[in-house]
Amino acid sequence: MKKRLLIANRSEIAIRIIRSAHKLGLLAVVFQSDKEPDALYLKYADEIIPARDAANDKPIFLDAERIVKFALEHNIDLIHPGYGFLSENPDFAALCVANDINFIGPSPELIRDMGLKTVAKSMAIKAGLPLVPGSDGPVTDAKSAKEYADKIGYPVILKASAGGGGRGMRIVEKPETIERNFKSASDEALSAFGNGDMFIEKYLQNPKHIEFQIMGDKHGNVIHLGERECSLQRKHQKILEEAPSASVSATMRQEMGDMAVRFAKSIGYYSAGTIEYILDEDGSFYFMEMNTRIQVEHPVTEMITGVDLVDWQIKVALGEKLTIKQEDIKINGWAIECRVNTEDPQNRFSPQTGFIDRIHFPLSENIRIETGVVSGSVVTPYFDSMIAKIIVHGKDRADVIEKTLFALYEFSLIGLKTTVPFCRAVLNHSEFLSAKYTTRWVDQVYDPEMLENEEDEMIGALAATIMYASEYLQLSSDTPTYKSDSLNVWVLNKRLNY
Amino acid sequence: MGTSYIYKRDASRLFIALRENGKRFKIYIPKESKPVINSVERDIDFVEQEDLNYIFDWNGKRFHCELVSRDQNKAVIKVNGVEYRYSLESIFSYIRRGMINNPDKQLNENNIVAPMPGKIVDIFLSEGDLVNEGEPILSLEAMKMQNEISANCNGVIRKIRVQTGQSVMKDELLVEITSIDV
Numbered sequence: 001m002k003k004r005l006l007i008a009n010r011s012e013i014a015i016r017i018i019r020s021a022h023k024l025g026l027l028a029v030v031f032q033s034d035k036e037p038d039a040l041y042l043k044y045a046d047e048i049i050p051a052r053d054a055a056n057d058k059p060i061f062l063d064a065e066r067i068v069k070f071a072l073e074h075n076i077d078l079i080h081p082g083y084g085f086l087s088e089n090p091d092f093a094a095l096c097v098a099n100d101i102n103f104i105g106p107s108p109e110l111i112r113d114m115g116l117k118t119v120a121k122s123m124a125i126k127a128g129l130p131l132v133p134g135s136d137g138p139v140t141d142a143k144s145a146k147e148y149a150d151k152i153g154y155p156v157i158l159k160a161s162a163g164g165g166g167r168g169m170r171i172v173e174k175p176e177t178i179e180r181n182f183k184s185a186s187d188e189a190l191s192a193f194g195n196g197d198m199f200i201e202k203y204l205q206n207p208k209h210i211e212f213q214i215m216g217d218k219h220g221n222v223i224h225l226g227e228r229e230c231s232l233q234r235k236h237q238k239i240l241e242e243a244p245s246a247s248v249s250a251t252m253r254q255e256m257g258d259m260a261v262r263f264a265k266s267i268g269y270y271s272a273g274t275i276e277y278i279l280d281e282d283g284s285f286y287f288m289e290m291n292t293r294i295q296v297e298h299p300v301t302e303m304i305t306g307v308d309l310v311d312w313q314i315k316v317a318l319g320e321k322l323t324i325k326q327e328d329i330k331i332n333g334w335a336i337e338c339r340v341n342t343e344d345p346q347n348r349f350s351p352q353t354g355f356i357d358r359i360h361f362p363l364s365e366n367i368r369i370e371t372g373v374v375s376g377s378v379v380t381p382y383f384d385s386m387i388a389k390i391i392v393h394g395k396d397r398a399d400v401i402e403k404t405l406f407a408l409y410e411f412s413l414i415g416l417k418t419t420v421p422f423c424r425a426v427l428n429h430s431e432f433l434s435a436k437y438t439t440r441w442v443d444q445v446y447d448p449e450m451l452e453n454e455e456d457e458m459i460g461a462l463a464a465t466i467m468y469a470s471e472y473l474q475l476s477s478d479t480p481t482y483k484s485d486s487l488n489v490w491v492l493n494k495r496l497n498y
Numbered sequence: 499m500g501t502s503y504i505y506k507r508d509a510s511r512l513f514i515a516l517r518e519n520g521k522r523f524k525i526y527i528p529k530e531s532k533p534v535i536n537s538v539e540r541d542i543d544f545v546e547q548e549d550l551n552y553i554f555d556w557n558g559k560r561f562h563c564e565l566v567s568r569d570q571n572k573a574v575i576k577v578n579g580v581e582y583r584y585s586l587e588s589i590f591s592y593i594r595r596g597m598i599n600n601p602d603k604q605l606n607e608n609n610i611v612a613p614m615p616g617k618i619v620d621i622f623l624s625e626g627d628l629v630n631e632g633e634p635i636l637s638l639e640a641m642k643m644q645n646e647i648s649a650n651c652n653g654v655i656r657k658i659r660v661q662t663g664q665s666v667m668k669d670e671l672l673v674e675i676t677s678i679d680v
Contacts, residue, residue: 410560412578421579455556461535462515462525465515466552467568472513
């Protein structure tokens with residue numbers, strides 16, 4: 001009898017997982033949420049569980065207990081959590097395990113450890129991974145803050161240990177201002193979070209976000225599949241990723257990759273995982289965190305390595321041994337992923353909801369489309385704004401940039417605005433072309449005017465004029481006094497405009 | 499002038515699209531041939547229209563245009579995913595608005611008067627037609643000679659005061675042209 005795989009997720013990643021499930025001879029079961037009862041992914045599944053979550057505050061995908069309850073009722077063997085939602089929730093993973101359901105991911109304990117930044121960092125130190133120089137624990141007074149900062153070297157960043165959202169955060173450029181900044185940041189943290197303790201860390205001026213994909217099995221084998229560069233972010237969320245990274249040399253790749261593998265082995269990790277590093281201008285890199293799920297941007301790695309990561313997640317969960325060796329992993333060409341989010345890049349990426357009247361994707365051998373929508377789909381406010389991903393493969397970086405731009409010009413969506421024009425602006429920008437872009441590009445360099453160009457502007461003027469003119473001329477010929485040979489346009493115009 | 503005559507006469511097909519940033523497009527939409535934008539005929543292909551969505555091809559590129567909103571003469575058009583705002587007007591309202599905003603400055607009315615007494619034998623253009631400076635408007639016969647009377651500026655023929663066959667005195671008003679400086 002076929003094993004039954006339940007996907008506790010939706011949209012493009014659900015479809016992606018269904019594809020792997022079918023390839024491996026599994027039955028794919030999905031939830032139908034009342035928040036989007038006509039979603040595209042439902043059409044691909046073998047079985048649909050109606051979740052009846054209309055009256056609930058949270059959609060089914062966030063309701064661990066109901067998911068497991070449904071899974072038991074429907075004789076589910078495995079659960080794939082996808083990304084987001086409960087994918088990195090250790091309690092959900094533990095609940096699956098406790099009910100004898102195979103959770104596709106690492107052990108619940110490791111999900112918990114990696115979710116606690118301080119725990120993850122201390123485990124990383126044990127495995128010999130470098131961390132951004134900083135205070136080991138919270139700093140409570142200005143004097144010790146200065147001692148730390150003098151030791152680390154300026155600039156430094158002060159962060160509220162209880163904080164988030166930029167409050168209680170200061171960047172300090174020189175020793176003279178550290179004590180003053182500490183006091184104000186600490187006061188801010190105290191009033192915002194009820195705790196004035198601060199962390200102090202070296203501040204990287206032009207950081208890049210580099211992450212390594214790893215895959216491990218339950219028999220102690222771990223390999224890495226090279227890096228992805230995800231420096232391009234808005235509101236700390238990635239929007240365009242590439243693999244490999246132009247800022248990682250072959251030597252660095254080996255060093256960073258070996259370290260990632262060593263770390264994963266040291267903690268007994270299995271399934272797909274991502275080790276995130278922050279890379280400084282001078283080439284030094286530091287461990288940031290580990291993600292214990294499949295990532296949105298996993299396709300760029302698949303494009304350049306030819307390894308199907310979701311297949312392997314499932315196979316590893318079923319106890320299979322990793323048959324790929326590290327030396328089998330070869331990087332072939334370059335890949336870029338552009339996320340298609342229904343957001344308005346001309347207006348601070350504000351989300352757009354509503355109907356997709358028509359969507360058209362570029363088609364080509366070197367283009368891979370992962371989509372959760374088709375023409376006629378509805379984008380609801382209940383879920384995130386990513387509706388699709390356009391992944392392009394090229395023979396080198398210049399080639400893939402050119403091909404991606406071409407693909408993005410082929411893309412069209414009528415009804416809502418998307419991040420596609422933003423991706424085009426990125427791909428045309430000198431800092432992207434030179435691969436010098438950093439995680440601060442959107443905040444420091446991006447200007448919505450970059451989205452405009454003179455050709456589009458002129459064609460837009462033409463389109464607007466045709467629409468206006470057809471109405472205007474129509475109106476003219478409908479006017480009873482109009483006679484084409486004796487028309488006094490001035491009189492007519494007066495009638496129209498006053 | 500030197501430039502070829504590109505507007506196909508009918509001034510009611512000439513429009514001004516103005517962007518918020520002050521950029522101005524002078525657009526002539528002919529009945530059949532290619533559009534003329536800022537005095538240049540553009541080799542733009544009109545590929546498809548569905549409702550208020552247009553697709554154009556130009557310079558080897560595709561342009562998806564979608565009407566996002568329309569309020570009176572203001573339109574927001576999404577071109578390849580990016581919104582542009584325009585205010586639109588006919589050339590006539592453009593001229594008149596110029597008058598309203600600038601009451602001191604009289605509208606540039608150019609009167610063409612008969613340079614000599616004679617008889618109108620032919621009128622080539624009609625009221626509402628666009629003319630270029632130097633372009634013949636009518637033919638005046640005087641002393642057995644036919645004289646072409648031409649436009650003295652670029653503009654729109656506002657009024658033709660005479661008819662074919664009519665005799666006119668020297669300095670009699672023949673044609674009124676509103677000059678357009680666009």
